[in-house]
Amino acid sequence: IADHARAITFLIGDGVLPGNEGRSYVLRMVLRRAARFGKLIGLEEPFLARVAQVVIDQMGHHYTDLPAKRDFIMQTITAEEERFQRTLSTGLNRLDELMADLRARGQTEIPGNDAFFLWDTFGFPLDLTRDIAEENKLTIDEAGFRAALAAQKAQSRATAQDVLAQDVSVYAELLGNLKEQGVVGEQGVKHLIYENVDEVDTTIVGLIVDGQMVSEAHQGDKVEIVLPETPFYVESGGQVSDTGEIYYFPDDLDEPVWTVQVSEMRRPIPGLIVHVGKVTQGSARLNDPARAGIDTVRRWDIMRNHTATHVLHAALRSILGEHVHQAGSLVAPERLRFDFTHTQPLSKAELHEIEELANDIVLANFDVNTRWTTYKRAVDEGAMALFGEKYGDEVRVVSFGEVSDWRDSTVSMELCGGTHVDATAEIGSFRVTSQGSVAAGVRRIEVVTGRVAESLIEERFDTLASLADLLNAQPEQLANAVTQLQEQNRTLQRELAQIKQQAARDESQALLDKTMQVEGVAVLAAHVQASDADTMRQMTDWFRDKLGSGVVVLGANINDKPLLIAAVTDDLIKRGLHAGNIVRDAAKIIGGGGGGRPNMAQAGGRDVNKLDEALESVQEWVSVNLK
Structure with missing residues (x-):
């Protein structure tokens, strides 16, 4: 654990963060192995940050950047350790089940796909799975693991830029020809991005259409143009490529002979820069004079x-x-x-x-x-x-x-x-x-x-001005105006809630008065106004409590669909009444179905026009099924 903690501390101090690729994966593997070793000796809570603190205290006078990064190192370790703990128990359960199944079948090797699943889903480094397997006298199909990992990476690479999938031989051939002809030097195309040049007069020395070198490109073609020098920036270091135009504009004409709108820059091989664009006018030809200019406003x-x-x-x-x-x-x-x-x-x-x-x-x-x-x-x-x-x-x-x-x-x-x-x-x-x-x-x-x-x-100032007009307030008074509006809204909401509650009580009392007696059992089947199932369930509970002993079935039109909810008191369940059976049979009338527990159930349907008919059937159902 101490050795692992030292490696973890220095890796994070050098800027490495836990991840699934390269050095980040190495860090994650080391950290998670250390965390599991701690678990094996009874350390259930995250502990590695405290060990890292000792490393920093002991090594900080030699490596002075460690104390300056102490908080970050400890936070990163704790966050990763907590993340691992959240998945460890689930992953261990899955691995235990897998190993038990293998032993039951007399097998001693964990399949590569299963090891990959543990890595991909639960973050188990292969080394960790190997350690646990060895403790249980098992091995791992590591070739199968690598094959599954390679397949996943291949799938990810399939979505990369088209240029990555292209054969670069055409670019290599073109660059070789240009060097042999002395058109470009050994370093390749001259890049002018640091020379404060927005445009350059030059010559087309290469044209590529559909992956093939051509002598001309016509209007509508997507083309890659090579120039011996260019002011266009090629995407690198997070900065996007320049865009602009390449065109031929003879002095004796009023408009260009041809124009290419450059939308992207690429460097398919070292030394070669291509301008990717579309011919929007005329036909561009190999060896044509050209002026290449970037979109300067965009560049700024x-x-x-x-x-x-x-x-x-x-x-x-x-x-x-x-x-x-x-x-x-x-x-x-x-x-x-x-x-x-x-x-x-x-x-x-x-x-x-x-x-x-x-x-x-x-x-x-x-x-x-x-x-x-x-x-x-x-x-x-x-x-x-x-x-x-x-x-x-x-x-x-x-x-x-x-x-x-x-x-x-x-x-x-x-x-x-x-x-x-x-x-x-x-x-x-x-x-x-x-x-x-x-x-x-x-x-x-x-x-x-x-x-x-x-x-x-400007947009936010306009928004403030609009709000100020709406609230009849100065912009600097908007916060107070909104606070007052919120308080007024809360007051109105409380008053509205009180009104609704009173209306509901009045309606509920009126409905309660319509309770019928069926062979000595109180039955209330009513069509109510409700916006959702939760409200209906609350109403059903209220009526059941008010009745003390009885059957309650409420129906409502919820978003143009009929809904039934039924409740039966416990004493009547013993006499053969079942809320699930009540709504199941009533729902047949509205073209639906449902069910539930003996004391509470719900059902839906398609024909809202037959909701009242379904409710009217409840009294007869109770009469027939009451024991």
Whole structure:
């Protein structure tokens, strides 16, 4: 347990979270094995966080990041241990049943599909199932387990992008030809995204339609265009691709000869960039001159949001703690989505503080600086790298803020290959729109900035103005006006409830007066006004209690369907009366059926027009069946 706890502590301290893939799976396996070892020696409650605390106390003076992440490490361990405990007992019961069945049949091997089911449904790592199997003198069909796991992964991969399923040989052939001809260098297509170039005059050097190289693409074709250089950003690091146009516009003409609307960018193999789009005008031909231009308005929205992700990351670490690390992101023109390591939902106060700090960073108008350096030097200087990301020897560092003019806890320095604004003030407004959980120990925040944020603010001001008009109040008085309206509504609801109760009592008394005597037994069969079955059951109970001894059958039209509910007092059950039999026979008249207990039952039907006829049959039924 101590060895496992040490490994768990350092893994989480390094940013690994429990999961089902890669290093995350290793952590989950180690943690759950340790939890089960504890259970075997009588530790029923989560305990590993306390062991981790000892690890931090003993190792923290050598590994100084551990004490800073103490709370996060302990919360993550406890959350995973509790999650495992919730499924452990159910999974163990299933495994015990499986092993008992195998022994009864004289078999000694747990089938791979069953081991996979335990992993997939109850989170049992294969090692844990193996340990339990060995304790019971059984083995596991591990090849079968791996086959089931591979089949699941293959099914998941089947929904990946079409490009992943395509044969890349056509791209490799094209890139090889371009290099041989000297059209592109050894590094392949030149990417101009860091050179502040929005458009470039160039030449079409490759056309692909339906997976085949072609010499021309016609109007309506979906085409992949290769240029020797491009200003278009290719989706990477969470930032979406640029869109825009590629067209040929000779100087002596008033309109383009052909136009391609670029909707997506791809890098099918290293060194080759393709512009995916649709020919909307004319026919594009190989070796045609072309002008390639990005949608600059969209690019600016994306740049605002990408720099804003760095601002948000800095604010989160400042407010929540240095255990916060990026766990994924989406940078699109209309919003940004940021996933980060944190075990607890954010309170309203925390969200407000994060948003306020982020806007302070924006308003500080820090210059956004970019530079290239070695990976080692960048990390040594404190640059944050995305955990699990593969970096080359040379990396790009994006930073803003200085210790001298701001708090060092909000200085941002990250390894990033995306596009950014020149200064934080260019982000404009920064507004959090939502927060939630995406996985164990991972939270998600969504944010809008710039033009979208301004539109959101305008929309909310318009909503406030509309509400103010409706409530005849000034916007700053809306909270009080709504509070008063809620109180008035509660008062009216209480008064209405009292009126309904009085009306129900009056109606109930009137119905009670219609109780008939059938051979000395009180029988009340009545058509009532009710909105649902619960109300009818309450009414039935009330009438039964009032009668003391008797039979109550109520019918109502519920959403254009007839419903019958019957109750029989205990003394009459002994005399042959059965609520389930009463409604079963009465329901035949309304084209339905039902039943229930001797003292309470209900039935439904299709013909609401025969509900009164069904109720009239009750007296005769009692007369016939009474003993």
